Amino acid sequence: MAQSCRSEVAMAQPKLQLQFAHSAVLRYGLGVVSFGVALGLALLAQRYGFHNVEVPLLLFAVAVTAWYGGPGPTALTVVLSIAFFDYFFTEPRYSFYVTRSDIPYLVVFISFALLVAWFSAVRRRGEGELRQARDNLQIEVAERTQQASLLNLTHDSIFVRNMDFAITYWNLGAQELYGWAAEDAIGKHSNELLQTVFPAPLEEVHAELLRTGRWAGELKRTTAQGTTVVVAARYALRRDEQAQPVAILETSNDITQRKRREEEIQRLNQELAKRSMELEAINKELEAFAYSISHDLRAPLRHMAGYTELLQKRASSVLDDKSNHYILMMLDSAKRMGNLIDDLLAFSRIGRAETQKTLVSLEQLVREALTEVRQDAEGRNITWKVGSLPDFYGDRSMLRLVLVNLISNAIKFTRTRPQPEIEIGCADGNTDDLVIFVRDNGVGFDMRYANKLFGVFQRLHQGSEFEGTGIGLATVQRIIHRHGGKVWAEGVVDGGATFYLSAPKPQGHLWKP
Amino acid sequence: METMNKLGRILLVEDDPKDVELTLTALEEYNLANEVIVARDGEEALEYLYARGKFKTRSSDNPAVVLLDLKLPKVDGLEVLKQIKSEEKLRMMPVVVLTSSKEEKDMVASYKLGVSAYVVKPVDFHEFVNAIKELGVFWAVINEPPPGSVRK
Numbered sequence A: 001m002a003q004s005c006r007s008e009v010a011m012a013q014p015k016l017q018l019q020f021a022h023s024a025v026l027r028y029g030l031g032v033v034s035f036g037v038a039l040g041l042a043l044l045a046q047r048y049g050f051h052n053v054e055v056p057l058l059l060f061a062v063a064v065t066a067w068y069g070g071p072g073p074t075a076l077t078v079v080l081s082i083a084f085f086d087y088f089f090t091e092p093r094y095s096f097y098v099t100r101s102d103i104p105y106l107v108v109f110i111s112f113a114l115l116v117a118w119f120s121a122v123r124r125r126g127e128g129e130l131r132q133a134r135d136n137l138q139i140e141v142a143e144r145t146q147q148a149s150l151l152n153l154t155h156d157s158i159f160v161r162n163m164d165f166a167i168t169y170w171n172l173g174a175q176e177l178y179g180w181a182a183e184d185a186i187g188k189h190s191n192e193l194l195q196t197v198f199p200a201p202l203e204e205v206h207a208e209l210l211r212t213g214r215w216a217g218e219l220k221r222t223t224a225q226g227t228t229v230v231v232a233a234r235y236a237l238r239r240d241e242q243a244q245p246v247a248i249l250e251t252s253n254d255i256t257q258r259k260r261r262e263e264e265i266q267r268l269n270q271e272l273a274k275r276s277m278e279l280e281a282i283n284k285e286l287e288a289f290a291y292s293i294s295h296d297l298r299a300p301l302r303h304m305a306g307y308t309e310l311l312q313k314r315a316s317s318v319l320d321d322k323s324n325h326y327i328l329m330m331l332d333s334a335k336r337m338g339n340l341i342d343d344l345l346a347f348s349r350i351g352r353a354e355t356q357k358t359l360v361s362l363e364q365l366v367r368e369a370l371t372e373v374r375q376d377a378e379g380r381n382i383t384w385k386v387g388s389l390p391d392f393y394g395d396r397s398m399l400r401l402v403l404v405n406l407i408s409n410a411i412k413f414t415r416t417r418p419q420p421e422i423e424i425g426c427a428d429g430n431t432d433d434l435v436i437f438v439r440d441n442g443v444g445f446d447m448r449y450a451n452k453l454f455g456v457f458q459r460l461h462q463g464s465e466f467e468g469t470g471i472g473l474a475t476v477q478r479i480i481h482r483h484g485g486k487v488w489a490e491g492v493v494d495g496g497a498t499f500y501l502s503a504p505k506p507q508g509h510l511w512k513p
Numbered sequence B: 001m002e003t004m005n006k007l008g009r010i011l012l013v014e015d016d017p018k019d020v021e022l023t024l025t026a027l028e029e030y031n032l033a034n035e036v037i038v039a040r041d042g043e044e045a046l047e048y049l050y051a052r053g054k055f056k057t058r059s060s061d062n063p064a065v066v067l068l069d070l071k072l073p074k075v076d077g078l079e080v081l082k083q084i085k086s087e088e089k090l091r092m093m094p095v096v097v098l099t100s101s102k103e104e105k106d107m108v109a110s111y112k113l114g115v116s117a118y119v120v121k122p123v124d125f126h127e128f129v130n131a132i133k134e135l136g137v138f139w140a141v142i143n144e145p146p147p148g149s150v151r152k
Helices: A002-020 A024-047 A054-069 A071-089 A102-151 A172-178 A190-194 A202-212 A256-315 A321-352 A362-377 A396-413 A447-452 A472-482 B017-029 B042-049 B077-086 B104-112 B125-142
Strands: A157-162 A167-170 A214-222 A228-239 A245-254 A357-361 A383-386 A391-395 A421-427 A433-440 A486-491 A497-504 B010-013 B036-039 B065-068 B095-099 B117-120
Touching: A024 A054, A024 A071, A054 A071, A054 A102, A071 A102, A157 A172, A172 A228, A202 A214, A202 A228, A228 A256, A256 A321, A256 B017, A256 B125, A321 A472, A357 A362, A357 A396, A362 A383, A362 A391, A362 A396, A391 A396, A391 A497, A396 A421, A396 A433, A396 A472, A396 A497, A447 A486, A472 A486, A472 A497, B010 B017, B010 B042, B010 B125, B017 B036, B017 B125, B036 B042, B042 B065, B042 B077, B065 B077, B065 B125, B077 B095, B077 B104, B095 B104, B095 B125, B104 B117, B117 B125
Parallel strands: A383 A421, B010 B036, B010 B065, B065 B095, B095 B117
Antiparallel strands: A157 A167, A157 A245, A214 A228, A228 A245, A357 A391, A421 A433, A433 A497, A486 A497
């Protein structure tokens, strides 16, 4: 860019010199011609009786030559004027002889001629300088205009203001950003036009600008359309030769969108922090609640059971069968209540416990779970189908609990089948999730109640049919949720049930089925 | 009984009178209750152990075992345990936590403080009686208490 700027200037130079550089022949010719014309006019005037006009006419010729021809031609004109003045206009006429009485005339003429020549030369030089300065100025203006038009190419908004805040330059980017055209903006008070809101007091901004020559910060402004924009602005101070600050160049770009997103993120973060604080408080409360259940609810239950049993011991021999049955029912209920409390506490512990995630082999885990539930399956002719299973990233003991719960459910609900079948395998999930299922050909369930399956203490079968507290599947769901997965079930009444669980595939490990 | 004259003294720290009654019943069932001192809160337990207040005149020997509930009025069980374990004269005395709570944090805190055993009272009375019996037999009969706790 700078290169092309300079060549523009170089091209302008020859044009300029043309005005000044007359050839020597022309300049001397001018001297001779102007002398000739003056002499002719003087002779003509003398002929018609006009005397004493020769001196001014010749002096005029000298002046014209001095003005347009320079010192050489002027000297020639002066010499010619003196010679022919002596020849034509002083006694003895028509001779170059110089008499004593001519000398004062000649001296006066020469002095006059020199004075006129000098005066002309000075004037001329002055005018030449002036012209030079004007031309230089024109070059500079052309250059500046060129640079200014380059500044219009940038997308950034650029404007210049003087120390009285009056805008002196305004590029296209500024027009695009703020909505005012250059002719509307130039001359206006920048901060009033843009309703600038500074991040710090204006005095501080200016103090820094004067101290370091620079300032950068985020400004809030109002556009011509009345909308608010946020810009990242950079100020640069311009000083004159005396180091006095004269102008401030401001470059800025629109960061409104970014700012809005940042604010949105900040707001979301604050909300998140608030939520997690609330959650923490709730968790604490829950913990206190569980602790209190653990202590305070079990104690009276234990007492009821204890005293009932003592009563049974003392009085069973004197009580009738019905009374003894009542006592048995009381003890049975107390025991059931104890189990419910224990299950509930275990369930709440799962929600509160930290998960310790490692890469777990599901096949290994299924083997362990099968060992654990073996007792329930004893004496039953169950057909087991265990497919190949992937590794799973999760909490080992929690995942084990999931498998134990699902498998023992399958064992429980196939109890009425003559040929029970239980299948554990891996289903085709999408690319991101693993899907594991446990399928049985047991009593199944009505899909209309599928949403109740995973609720705490929700049961789809009567206690007399299949025992249980109704916490197992709720525990399964809670554990899988804590692993970022999902659980769901499909079933048909008397047609078996399939329980699915999905979870994100382990990161960084290739899953080989 | 042969064991009778070898029975150690038991300090039962328990605020709930029903629990006290049931525990004593269980101990009686196996004739382990001839010398049980009951403290109804942590403060009373400490008074006994330090032979202060109403226990100023107690015999100088320590109980063979302390059965300590955790949830107690005034001074709680963990605090009592902490004081026992930081006192030179008491720290060797076996302390068994006997509580309703299965809470892991209580268990961890108790073992960190150096408890000898941690027993959760079973809801089922049979199991409860068995647990108390075994505790009584083990700590008051089988176990050799540290010096300073005289057996009768």
